[in-house]
Each structure stands twice: as C-alpha cells, then as structure tokens.
Amino acid sequence: MKQFLLLVTFLFSTQLFSQTDAEILKSIYNKSLTNGKSYEWLDYLSNQIGGRLSGSLNADKAVKWTKEELDKLGLDKVWLQPVMVPKWERGIPETAFIETTSGKSIKVNICAFGGSIATPKEGIKANVIEVNGIKELKSLGKESVEGKIVFFNRPMEETFIHTFKAYGGCIDQRYAGAMEAGKLGAVGVIVRSMNLRLDNFPHTGSMTYGDLPLNQRIPSAAISTNDAEILSENLKNDKNTQFYFKQDCLQFDDVQSYNVIGEITGSEFPDEFIIVGGHLDSWDMGDGSHDDGAGIVQSMDVLRLLKEVGIKPKRSIRVVLFMNEENGMRGAKKYAEEVKQKGENHIFALESDSGGFTPRGFSFDCSDSNYNQILSWTSLFKPYLIHYFEKGGSGADIGPLKNEHIVLAGLRPDSQRYFDYHHAANDTFDAVNKRELELGAATMTALIYLIDKYGIKK
C-alpha cells in the first residue's frame, strides 16, 4: 500500500510538473507571437541604424540604442563593457571588369573583403589563374601564379543539407586566399561568393594576411556567383582573359567600442550565470538583419519574455550583445576574459547567429551527461516543431567561454536560405519574416527557462 501511494504521488507530481512546464512554454510562445518585441526592434536596428561594422558610427549608434532599450526593460543591471575594436572602411564602391582578348569589357559585381588593402588608385589589371582552392594554388607554384590575379572558384557543396557545413568547406579561400597567393607573388585575389544561389550579389567577409610582410599583401575581393560563372566560362574559352579591379579600402587604428550587457539577477543562485546573445556588429553591405540583427533582438526579447510571462529566474540571466564578431572577435574575447578574472560561474551560454529563419532546434557543445539532461526536455518542444537537438558547434561569440563544465548551445534555424543573404547587400529587414523571428525568440526563451529551472547537473 505504501508503495502504491508512493507511485501515485510520483505519477501525480510528474504529471503536475510536466503540465506546468508545458503550460509555461505555451505562454512563452503565445507571448512572442502576439506581443513580441523582436520584430519591432529589428525594424529599428535595420532601418533606422543599418549596417554596423565595428568601429563605425552606426556601430556606436547600435550600442547606444540597444543599451537604451535594455534600460527600458526594468532589468536588474544594464551596462557597457569597453573593448577596443578594429576599424576598416570599404571606401568608394569597387569596380571590376572581365577584359577579353577581343577587347570586350564585361562589368562584374565585386566587393572587397573586410581587412583587404586597397588596389593602387588606377586599379589592377592582370591575367587570371583559376583554382579550386588553396591546395591547387600551392601545387601550381610561383611560376604559374606570379603577376597574376588568383581566382578561387570552389563553390559551396549543394548536397549538404546543413548549409553551414557547405560554408565551412569554402571559407579557407576567402580567409587565407590572399595570404597564400601573396606568398606566391600574385597581384590580387578574387573569390567566388559563399552563396549557394546563382545571383548578382557579392558577399564580403573576413580575411587575414597573417604575418605576411607588407610588400606581399595583395587586395582581395568577392565576386558574385553569376559573375564567377561568367569569368570561369571566359577563362575556359580563352586563358588570356584578363581581370581589372579597383578598390579603395582603408585600415585605421583600433577604436573604443562596447559589449552591451543586461542582467536579471537570480533569486536563489545569483552566482550561477546563464547567458544568451548574438553579435551587435555586422558587415557594411546590407542592414545585417539576419547576421546578426535577428540574434540581437531575439536575445533581448528572451529577457523581456521571461519577465512578461512572470518568470523570476533562480539563476542570473544575462543578455550579451557582443561587439566585433565579424572581423576580430574582440568583444567575445573581452567578455570571456572578464568572466575568468572575476571567477564568474557561467553554466550555460546560448547564441543565435544563424539567421532569423524558422527555428528547428539547437546544437550543443557539452558533456554527454548534460546533453542527455537536455534530451529529456525535447518532448516539450514538439508542439512547436522544434526537433533538432544534436551535439555540435554553438556560436563564435560564446566559444571563448568553453570549459569542461559549461554547456554551450547554438540556435539552429532553417539554413536553406541563409547564404542567399549572408554578408551581402540583400541582408535586409524585408528578408526576415516576423513569425519566424518570433518563433526563434520563443524557442530560445523556452530553453533558457528550463535551464534556469533545473540547472546544469555537474
């Protein structure tokens, strides 16, 4: 009889417990879909501020405005964390032409990579050598490369269902292409845009010269996928086809900027920190609506939604809007440094930096036992079609927090369209759907709620 009573008690309490969580998740989703702030905030960030490359006036505006908005939420603390960031400017718009041996000039769309040097004022015109990657470039050696423009044309792999995996398979061309081609005496680098679609938008992104001497540094730019196809076709027909490009970039000294941070201090375990964030900087081409305006406004709305639904967190929950993810990661490094200095116990960090599309789930960088703990919650997410709970990467900005105890997580929205917009002039507000953005904010809030309630088992 006693056993029976225990069983009844257990069943009853389990039932009660799950219903409560299910009901709270329902409230979170309903609130986000009917009374979310993420879309309204994104409208302001994208259309009133716009692209906000680190060190720019717009980045300053974004810091000031997000702090003001967090101040309005009635959090326990809101502050700016100073960090020095690089400052690079594109200058006047780039021009580029394919120059055929028959004397035809075909205008093409390019954009300098962030951190690239300028071309000489008159531009660069040279023969072109097309390669499918750094390995092929190296195998060709100096004699084939010297004095030429190297054209990296390895496309993203179409058959990968996770488009970020296809991106990962291409970015070496962009990041290290100029450095490697410079070592072999090339005069410039043109890289096929990291875009699965054929269109006319060039996609920028970060690059490095490593510690290459100044005289070996060469300008480097992205070319749209359509124009990459045209250039490749011309080279197939006539290997003496030339390429001309001109860009006007400037690198300045580092300038002062900030991470923007807000906190709801925990009622029971104020020294256990849960953070949620994205990066406040963006590239300069579009508005940075998907990358990463979406992650910023969703993260801000996580704290607002928790309050709106009436949840008083046991643990301290912070929203962290990191500065300078795109070309330096300075904000991420600074935040992690201070956490270490102060010995703050961060138990969980969630980043949204994969676009504002319909959320599918999360990937987790953590121990197996913590992963299993999270898997026990997946049925709560089923009504919202959130099904993806896999081990994997998390987010660039929270990566520096990694240690053996913390659970790092990344929101995983549908990724099929992401690289149509990524780092390009069409990454604008109109490409973000209100409901999809709000579902993402709700999904993040739901996970943060569960992590706060149950903690992370050691």
Added chain:
Amino acid sequence: MKQFLLLVTFLFSTQLFSQTDAEILKSIYNKSLTNGKSYEWLDYLSNQIGGRLSGSLNADKAVKWTKEELDKLGLDKVWLQPVMVPKWERGIPETAFIETTSGKSIKVNICAFGGSIATPKEGIKANVIEVNGIKELKSLGKESVEGKIVFFNRPMEETFIHTFKAYGGCIDQRYAGAMEAGKLGAVGVIVRSMNLRLDNFPHTGSMTYGDLPLNQRIPSAAISTNDAEILSENLKNDKNTQFYFKQDCLQFDDVQSYNVIGEITGSEFPDEFIIVGGHLDSWDMGDGSHDDGAGIVQSMDVLRLLKEVGIKPKRSIRVVLFMNEENGMRGAKKYAEEVKQKGENHIFALESDSGGFTPRGFSFDCSDSNYNQILSWTSLFKPYLIHYFEKGGSGADIGPLKNEHIVLAGLRPDSQRYFDYHHAANDTFDAVNKRELELGAATMTALIYLIDKYGIKK
C-alpha cells in the same frame, strides 16, 4: 547454433536492407539538389505561362506544356483526362475607398473573390457593419445588416504554430460570408484577407452563394490586412464611415479542360497504383508559384528522379496534375470517378499543395496499422531534417479517393510564410527558393520509393 545463425542472418539482412534504402535516399536527395528539374520547370510555368485560373487561356497553355514536358521524360504513358470546368473572370481591376463622414476618400486594396458577381457599373457605396464572423452576423439579424456592406474582420489566429489551422479558422467568412449576408439583405461583403502578416495585398479565394436566389446574391471581395485595420479604426472612430467598391466580374458557361497524367507502369504489380500530384490551376492574381506551381513541378520531378536514380518501380506510379482545385474541384472528382469506374486499385496518394518551402514531413490520412508501417521508416529521413510524420489531412485533390484501404498523404513544408503569398499578387517565382523546392521534391520521391518497394499492408 542454428538460432545464432538465424540471428546473424537476420542482423546482416536488416543491416543490408537499411543501408540500401539509406543509400537510395541519399542518391535521390543528391540528384534533386544538383540536377533537379523542379526549379527550371517552375520558372517556365510561373514566368512564361503565369496565373492559370480554370478555363483561362493560361490554364490551356499549362495543360499543353506540362503534357509536352511529361512526354519528354520517357514515361510509359502520358495522357489528358477531359473534364469540364467553371470559367470566371475578374474583369477590370477593382477599386475601393473608405469614405469618411468628413468627406475624405481613402483608397484601399481589394480583390473580388472567385465566383463573386460584379457590382453595378457605378459601384456600391453604403454604411459598413463590422463583424468577427458568421455567428455574430446572424446574431445581429436583418435590422442591423440590411442595406449595409458587411465587413468580416476576424484575423487568423497568430498563436497556432500550424498556419493552416489558423486559415481553417477563418475561411468560413470568405466562403459563406456573402451567402449569409445576402440572406439578411446586405448589399456587399468585404472580408479581411487570410494573411497573418500586415501588408497591402488582398488575397482572393473561392466563395459560394449556395442556392441563394439571384436577387439575394451580393458582391464579395477581400481587403488587404493593412486596409482592414484602417477600415476598422475608422469605424471605431465613426460608425457612419462608408465604403465604396466596384468590381467587374463575369461568370461564363463551363469549358473543356483536362487533368494531365503520366505513368510509369509497375514491373511486378502493375495494377497497384501509387499517385503523386498537385493542382495545375491557380488563382489569377500572381503566378501561382507556391499555390500550386511548386506541387506541380515537384510531382513531375518525382517520376523523373525515380528514373534518374535508376529505380524501376514494382507498382504503377502516376503523376496527376489536377485541374480546378481552386474553384470547383472538378479535376479531382473526375479522376476519382474514373478510378471507381475502372476499379483501379489505388494504394497510396500523395499531394503537395502547401507551398514550396523547406519540407518538414508529411501528414497521413490512413489506418493506424498503415501509419505504424510508415513510422518504421522515419529514421531514414532524419539526415534530411524530415521529422514530421503525423496523422492528419492530406490534400484536396486526393481526398475523393478516400476509402478504407488507401493511404492518403500530404507534404508538409514549413508553413510560417505560406499565407504571406497565398492567393495574392505576390505569389510569384521569386518567393520560391530553389533548394527548398528541390528538398521537397526529393522528400516526396523518397516516400514514393519506399511505398513502392514495400507496398501498403492490408
């Protein structure tokens, strides 16, 4: 020892069997993503033919062109199935204004519902009564409604994750609004567009007068969600606000049209039929790219992809492009009639008519045992993020095939954006993403492959 051997044999054959299916699914997805035809076909259907309302010249063109394309695929049979369809025309574009008592005219965006009568040549101007549905309309009674324009303004429910459920909760206003308001002596009906987003596009759709006498039939139109908000606001401020609208629709006699059908005849069980399809007609506002150009080209590509991957079906597989789903279902009824007449044994039917967005899975209308059979395959779909396998509706065109044995299924793409475009002028080719469309075609092909291979258990 014998038991051990049996176990080994069992494990080995299970392993072999699963690997083979997994490999074939991989081939199907790879082929669709690298060498699919669906997007190229949709480009033609949308941009070279365009909107194709039943009975229109464009619908004829679509019949002719899809038959030609199926003819090129080397199927065993391709034919046209004659069916008489209604013919309705919108005529010259609609005009509408909110007329304030202070003398201001506010231009608003409306479009007649398919099947609506015209207004008198000079249009209709009348006071407006706003209701949240047919129930409220009926409760008001003749004295409040007579001589007025009834404005149905119940919005789609934002908190439903499945947007089709929200749609289902609103369409009575569009479908039966004019019939019910006509009975009460109203002079016209304006219905808030079935759109979760606030924008300026009116969304058309089907309606009925039932057997209402001609003199009680009143014109009926959709108003954009933005304009519905403005009209409602004006009525709140001043209940004497009037509404003016003018539309020019014409109903003709039925005309000849066709379902377009192609077949790969089964090698082992030619008398067991598996069909896949969508509807070839669309509304006249946009190109009908999502509704249902996507379903048409995906269904066509299912048969092409099976051939490309080298699958020789055991059962007969048909693609059926149904005519007149939008305003009559004549093609669907005709196909089901002939199936019955000929006693053809249809074991499975799949429809794609929920847009060309990223596929999430299927819903199934079938017995529990057949549903469980299908559930045994879900792990094969996991690498493609296909996770939704639920019981539910299938598709309007395959509905008439329902009996106690057949399994009916509907492709379930992500539905968050669908009603942004549905039946509106922005349902155009540019709103469809190539990869998302191709993933849908592959997902459909994968299911058809498994159904063909394993059959449907009785």
